[in-house]
Amino acid sequence: MCPLDQGLKLVTGYLADLIYYFGSYGxxxxxxxxxxxxxxxxxxxxxxxxxxxxxxGDLSQRFFFAAVAIISFTGNVFFIVIIIRNRKLLRKAYHxxxxxxxxxxxxxxxxxxxxxVYIIGQKPALTSKNVGSAMxxxxxxxxxxxxxxxxxxxxxxxxxxxxxxxxxxxxxEHRTTFRIHKVRQYLIVIWIASFATNSTHxxxxxxxxxxxxxxxxxxxxxxxxREARVVIGVVxxxxxxxxxxxxxxxxxxxxxxxxxxxxxxxxxxPSNYIALTRVTHMAAATSLVMVLCWFPNQLVYLLFKLDxxxxxxxxxxxxxxxxxxxxxxxxxxxLLSNKLYRKKAKELLPKCRGSVKDFxxxxxxxxxxxxxxxxxxxLEGNIL
Numbered sequence: 422m423c424p425l426d427q428g429l430k431l432v433t434g435y436l437a438d439l440i441y442y443f444g445s446y447g448x449x450x451x452x453x454x455x456x457x458x459x460x461x462x463x464x465x466x467x468x469x470x471x472x473x474x475x476x477x478g479d480l481s482q483r484f485f486f487a488a489v490a491i492i493s494f495t496g497n498v499f500f501i502v503i504i505i506r507n508r509k510l511l512r513k514a515y516h517x518x519x520x521x522x523x524x525x526x527x528x529x530x531x532x533x534x535x536x537x538v539y540i541i542g543q544k545p546a547l548t549s550k551n552v553g554s555a556m557x558x559x560x561x562x563x564x565x566x567x568x569x570x571x572x573x574x575x576x577x578x579x580x581x582x583x584x585x586x587x588x589x590x591x592x593x594e595h596r597t598t599f600r601i602h603k604v605r606q607y608l609i610v611i612w613i614a615s616f617a618t619n620s621t622h623x624x625x626x627x628x629x630x631x632x633x634x635x636x637x638x639x640x641x642x643x644x645x646x647r648e649a650r651v652v653i654g655v656v657x658x659x660x661x662x663x664x665x666x667x668x669x670x671x672x673x674x675x676x677x678x679x680x681x682x683x684x685x686x687x688x689x690x691p692s693n694y695i696a697l698t699r700v701t702h703m704a705a706a707t708s709l710v711m712v713l714c715w716f717p718n719q720l721v722y723l724l725f726k727l728d729x730x731x732x733x734x735x736x737x738x739x740x741x742x743x744x745x746x747x748x749x750x751x752x753x754x755x756l757l758s759n760k761l762y763r764k765k766a767k768e769l770l771p772k773c774r775g776s777v778k779d780f781x782x783x784x785x786x787x788x789x790x791x792x793x794x795x796x797x798x799x800l801e802g803n804i805l
Contacts, residue, residue, distance in 0.1 A: 485742050486539040493530030493748040497523045500752040503765045510761075514584050514599035515700060519755065521608050522577045522707075525570055526748035532567040533745060539567075555628045558639035563626040565619065571715070571744060572615040572661055578711050579665040580607055581704045582672040589676060589701070618660045621653060647728065654726025662719045669708045676701055703758040707751055714747035 500523045510516040533539050560566050587595040627642045643650060680698060718740035724730045730737075756762050 482738060482742075483540050486533055486745070489742065489745050489749055490530045490533035490540065493533070493745075494527055495530075496749055496752040497527035497530065499766075499769070500755060500762075501527065502769065503762060506769075507765055512601065514601065514604045515581060515588075515704070517601060517604045518577060518581045518584060518608070522574060522581070522751060523755075525573045525577060526751055529567060529570045529574070529745065529748040532561070532570060535561055536564055536567055537562060538564060554638070558628045559623050559626050562639050563622060563641070565622045565626070567745075568622070569615050569619045571747075572619055573612055574748070575662070575665050575711060575715065576611040576615055577608070578704075578708050579668050580611060582669050582708055585701050585704050586672045586676060589679060618657070621657060651727055654723060657726075658719060658723045662715065666712055669712065673705045673708060676705070699759060703755065706754050706758055710750050710754060711747055714750075715744045718744040 501520065504510055504516065504520045504523070511520070584595075584599055587598060591598075621644075624644050625641050627640055629638050629640070645653065680701065718737075721730060721732070721737050721740050725732050756766055
């Protein structure tokens with residue numbers, strides 16, 4: 422047994438003991454080989470031909486997912502600490518939204534460890550003694566939670582784009598529309614909408630308590646005819662990806678054209694202009710990277726719904742790794758594109774504290790910049 426397998430065995434053994442109290446895992450089921458589904462079970466005829474939960478023992482695949490989980494969790498925890506230690510940052514709407522995005526990405530890293538299909542690579546044996554097994558099947562084992570968190574991330578980035586657009590084109594409305602208590606409400610709506618949008622994943626999951634084979638109790642099963650599933654799949658793609666994608670494209674295209682023409686503002690108010698562009702560029706980079714990471718996976722999922730391709734192919738697994746890797750990139754984008762975040766990150770490192778000079782938190786804020794930008798553009802005769 423290789424060192425990685427030994428390490429995973431220790432970790433999964435601990436998780437097995439922990440989750441066993443909820444009836445989710447049989448302790449010895451994580452390490453043993455998959456058992457074939459008994460042909461005598463009455464549920465065998467109900468299982469669809471394409472089963473999503475295919476567990477792979479491929480060491481390279483499990484290694485990539487493990488690396489993504491570790492980097493995502495540690496990187497986002499580091500960034501969360503930066504925000505929490507500087508409470509003044511949370512007075513601004515976009516800092517609040519970025520903090521929510523970091524928390525979501527951190528949870529994605531954690532869920533990659535808890536979802537057996539990614540790193541553990543073995544089917545869990547689900548008992549029938551309590552409801553814990555069913556809850557594990559419907560929420561974690563079927564990958565529902567980890568992909569729902571991905572939708573939360575995409576919706577959160579979309580909210581950040583809308584906030585940046587309002588800050589530039591609707592500065593006075595921005596003050597009231599994006600007050601901190603309203604931002605919290607928007608984030609709550611995003612979480613609820615994300616879980617609701619991905620709810621078909623739960624409906625397509627079936628948990629058979631009486632199945633003799635405990636490793637085949639959690640399966641996927643179609644809930645409608647082929648035509649209905651195609652319609653549902655198209656609607657899902659629009660809600661999960663295409664609508665947020667269109668909002669991102671329209672928002673940042675409008676912002677780019679506006680800021681490209683704002684040469685007068687760049688000359689008369691250079692500090693304000695730099696502050697505005699810094700935050701907007703950070704949001705744009707985050708949005709672009711997220712779209713690029715999630716597009717291949719969503720395309721494959723749509724083609725699967727249309728019965729064009731099958732899931733669990735090497736290419737499909739690669740798209741899953743790429744979209745999950747997005748959660749590792751966001752902290753890097755935040756730190757590389759924002760001087761304030763870099764300065765606060767250095768304060769956490771003992772060797773860098775002596776080289777950090779006093780820095781005013783409000784020096785990079787763009788609270789008043791939009792008030793100076795809009796009148797200049799208006800005087801130039803441009804319609805906002």
